[in-house]
Amino acid sequence: MVKVTRLDGCEYHVNPHQIEYIEENPDTTLIMLSGKRLVVREDYQTVFDGIVEYRRLIGAFKNEE
DSSP states (O other): OEEEEBTTSOEEEEOGGGEEEEEESSSEEEEETTSOEEEESSOHHHHHHHHHHHHHHTTGGGGTO
């Protein structure tokens, strides 16, 4: 799971496998496979780094190398 912060300061975790794409307009918005849109405080690079770290943690890159 990737930790993100809503604009109101509430922190929560999202499953990165459910993120379809990320927009920056100017707030970072995660568009989920369900169509739900989550606006977060973190910038794109922070979310991206969190996804990469999570995938390393679960060993996902071993199948991709």
